[in-house]
Amino acid sequence: MKSLVVTGPGGLEWQDRPAPGLSAPGDALVRPIASSACDLDRRLVVSPAPFEPPFALGHEAVGEIVDLDGDDAPLHVGQRVVIPWHISCGTCENCRRALPGACASVPRLASYGTSAGGLWGGLFDDLVRVPWARYNLTPLPGSVDPFLAASAADNLTDAFQAVRPTLDARPGAEVLVVGGTASLGLLTVLSAVALGAGSVTYFDVDEGRRAKAAAAGATVVAAEAYPDRLDGTFDLVVDASAASAGFRCALLSTRPGGTCVIRSVYFGEPRLPYFSLYGTGITIVVGPPHAGPHVPDVLKLLDGGTLDPAPILAGPFGYDDAVGVLLDPPAGKPVFTRP
Numbered sequence: 001m002k003s004l005v006v007t008g009p010g011g012l013e014w015q016d017r018p019a020p021g022l023s024a025p026g027d028a029l030v031r032p033i034a035s036s037a038c039d040l041d042r043r044l045v046v047s048p049a050p051f052e053p054p055f056a057l058g059h060e061a062v063g064e065i066v067d068l069d070g071d072d073a074p075l076h077v078g079q080r081v082v083i084p085w086h087i088s089c090g091t092c093e094n095c096r097r098a099l100p101g102a103c104a105s106v107p108r109l110a111s112y113g114t115s116a117g118g119l120w121g122g123l124f125d126d127l128v129r130v131p132w133a134r135y136n137l138t139p140l141p142g143s144v145d146p147f148l149a150a151s152a153a154d155n156l157t158d159a160f161q162a163v164r165p166t167l168d169a170r171p172g173a174e175v176l177v178v179g180g181t182a183s184l185g186l187l188t189v190l191s192a193v194a195l196g197a198g199s200v201t202y203f204d205v206d207e208g209r210r211a212k213a214a215a216a217g218a219t220v221v222a223a224e225a226y227p228d229r230l231d232g233t234f235d236l237v238v239d240a241s242a243a244s245a246g247f248r249c250a251l252l253s254t255r256p257g258g259t260c261v262i263r264s265v266y267f268g269e270p271r272l273p274y275f276s277l278y279g280t281g282i283t284i285v286v287g288p289p290h291a292g293p294h295v296p297d298v299l300k301l302l303d304g305g306t307l308d309p310a311p312i313l314a315g316p317f318g319y320d321d322a323v324g325v326l327l328d329p330p331a332g333k334p335v336f337t338r339p
Ligand SMILES: [Zn+2]
Pocket: 038, 039, 040, 059, 085, 154, 155
């Protein structure tokens, strides 16, 4: 089968690899039919650190079940499913606490598309093995376009779950999104608007993303660089900047008693402005997002049209074009589809 492999900094190529098989009870074999690039993928093809190459890229996809171990209702061959980014058992204590991204049955950060917790394949590949399929796979309603749902495997659900707990607890909360990554900040704006935020403010240094955020219903703040803090009374601030100055801005812009959700992936140890925060009593929530348990709720919003990521996406592209598109990505979030 063909596998899209990161070979080193700037190195991305299709390679022939042995196809996976059913190798444990509860396995499924799934063929990705719509795969999107996580914002992290843009960085991994340029500089895979801290993940040791080579590894197959891709951890956001909708696929079609090709084979299953046993009769694993409600799953069946031919069914379309969302494949979450994480590898998780569904029965360990962390999985039972809805933290499958911290599954205790596999190495830390075991996932598709990196080498952090072993090599599980990538979701641009022709075929992937999904362990504990019944726990991990969410059936895709026939009325939902795989093109729109691919990023429910990670970024879209990540954005949704960044805002939902606070908006459930405090309907009408004021939300600030500190942008900077290709899609995560904008998907967070869409989610906050869909879930009834009282106001959504979006900051970004990029004009194109600011325009998309405004179209999605956010009040936009523009500057050439991240300020120390933004004026406002933000109950919830989401850091989607992947920049240390954005991290600082997000933390310092959170109102006393508020919540700051860090959705950026920092490989190092960004400095926490601890004394400046002292006395605020804010809650800091760190990643990774635990996508799987929340995918059904995201699919419901997609199905009803309450959440429409189309303006944030680019494509559809063919999988054959993946190397060129991912090495020189468009402004939007690229999605690849197979007929
Ligand atoms: Zn990701």
